[in-house]
Amino acid sequence: MRRRNEKTSPHQPQILKQMNKRLILQTIRRRQPVSRAEIAEETAISRTTVSQLTEELLREGWIREVGQGVSGAKGGRKPITLSINDDAAWAVGVDIGGYGTTIALCNLAGQIKQKRTFPSSRTSMLDTLGEQLDRFLSQVDPGVRIIGLGIGAPGITRASDGVVLSAPALGWTDVPLKRLLEERLRLPVYVDNDVNVAALGECWKGAGKDKRNVIMITVGTGIGCGLILNGTLYRGSGWAAGEIGSMVTDADAVDRWTDPVFDGFGFLESKAGGPGIVRQVLGQMEKAGPSSPLRRDNGRLTAKEVFDAARKGDPLAKSVVSQSIRHLAAGIINAVVLFDPEVVILGGGLMGSADLVLPKIREAVKRLSPTQPEIRRAQLGSDAGVIGGAALVLKECSDPIGGVL
CATH class of the missing domain: 3.30.420.40 (ATPase, nucleotide binding domain)
Known part of the structure; x- marks a missing residue:
């Protein structure tokens, strides 16, 4: 029983709802195609709540109905199964190298839709990167939902606030890359060390x-x-x-x-x-x-x-x-x-x-x-960094899809 002086945060129901949506998305990604009943059984979320939240996810475009599953032991109507809508949203992966930098637009399955590579500039890399990102994003279909940019930087990077502490190949020290790019692009930006990001890519779609x-x-x-x-x-x-x-x-x-x-x-x-x-x-x-x-x-x-x-x-x-x-x-x-x-x-x-x-x-x-x-x-070759950048976004972003990898 709750003590009299304890208070329930007004945000708790919304937090619980968001947690349940992510758990449902994780289950769908792992088990797809999967029925609502199977989701409820695996997650221990009530069938009513699963039904409500999957309807919401369908309206938002995160998932889709893909067909009928297998009837239960007692027969009856075959259940409708659900799958992630891989093109519901896209993430931009950026792999900054000492000699060259690659930008790519990836969907929720890690498939690359657009890609651009340009020479890195030790003397003006921040300006060059911003200009190239502006140009790249301007060529993306306006109907595409971009949920963020994930960037691999060649040096020691404080991922908590996206500051590149030391990148000798670029001559960078204490560069607040996340803040600078978010102010310019008006999109969420996540920054980590380039090898960490490549490791995420290989664990998502490659040798790991x-x-x-x-x-x-x-x-x-x-x-x-x-x-x-x-x-x-x-x-x-x-x-x-x-x-x-x-x-x-x-x-x-x-x-x-x-x-x-x-x-x-x-x-x-x-x-x-x-x-x-x-x-x-x-x-x-x-x-x-x-x-x-x-x-x-x-x-x-x-x-x-x-x-x-x-x-x-x-x-x-x-x-x-x-x-x-x-x-x-x-x-x-x-x-x-x-x-x-x-x-x-x-x-x-x-x-x-x-x-x-x-x-x-x-x-x-x-x-x-x-x-x-x-x-x-x-296995991913030169694409490991940009696919890993997209993976970083999907792990860290605040959208319902965040954290499902």
């Missing part, structure tokens, strides 16, 4: 689908890591969880290493990131034979060319690639031991050489880790 404990590691210019633990992004106390590029994979380096490839880059990035691999080769060029494919008149070299040379048997390239993979394997094993994931997803530019990388990583994890997660290559 139906998994609740996932590590995603991207290896390119830098090395990033997104952690999804028990179905939730783990961001850390300072929003810097997953900065695996700073992991030290050589005990001697604890005392003597002070030489990052770029300012703000860590030890593992200096050994296994693309620029780090190139620098190691250039630093040992005296070991390359006169006919080595690594030799360049202008000194320019890419990590891809180093891996290509390793495939052809070049001794220097093989040595550097082998050492880099060992460092990467050590970092992955340490992460696996700490978080015990179901799957480790590897993405980024280095996966263009997956034929050389994956077998050695898998062998090392099998031999040295007490647990044996799957080691998979990312």
Whole structure:
């Protein structure tokens, strides 16, 4: 019995209604096509309430009737079944990279309807991004309901208020990206680290689908890591969880290493990131034979060319690639031991050489880790960030569909 001095908040009925609508939507998404009776049975919400709320969701366009289900054991009329209306609303995913940025319009099933890619600008990225978003949104059908933008930024990002604390690739420090874009676009904006967002994309539509404990590691210019633990992004106390590029994979380096490839880059990035691999080769060029494919008149070299040379048997390239993979394997094993994931997803530019990388990583994890997660290559490629951006919106937005992923 409620005590006399206790008061019922006038907002409680509305909050309960919103919670029930989301629970119904979650059930429909997971079980579709599904009948009202099945929803009531699974959610323990009364049939009357399920009927009322599904009628409301139908009027709002979030769900649709898709046909008849199977009759019960006692026969009778077949029930009408319900499914999510994938085109009821759309989310914009934005993947900001150091060299290029992609914007995409995705529906509730993660299908891309429109997409645009443009070069990133270190000197004027905020203005460039705003202008490109204005142009992109102006070309979207006016009848489309956009519920928000989800943005992956290449750096440490405080997701609670959308401030990019540090993004060396863009020269950003403490940039209030969420506030600036919401003021400009008049739409809800959600911002997170780019690898976190890519991990959401892979868990929704790619290599992590139906998994609740996932590590995603991207290896390119830098090395990033997104952690999804028990179905939730783990961001850390300072929003810097997953900065695996700073992991030290050589005990001697604890005392003597002070030489990052770029300012703000860590030890593992200096050994296994693309620029780090190139620098190691250039630093040992005296070991390359006169006919080595690594030799360049202008000194320019890419990590891809180093891996290509390793495939052809070049001794220097093989040595550097082998050492880099060992460092990467050590970092992955340490992460696996700490978080015990179901799957480790590897993405980024280095996966263009997956034929050389994956077998050695898998062998090392099998031999040295007490647990044996799957080691998979990312499936969504360059679309992981924008699909993940849409997933971020669907997890965080205040519309009824929010939180159903």
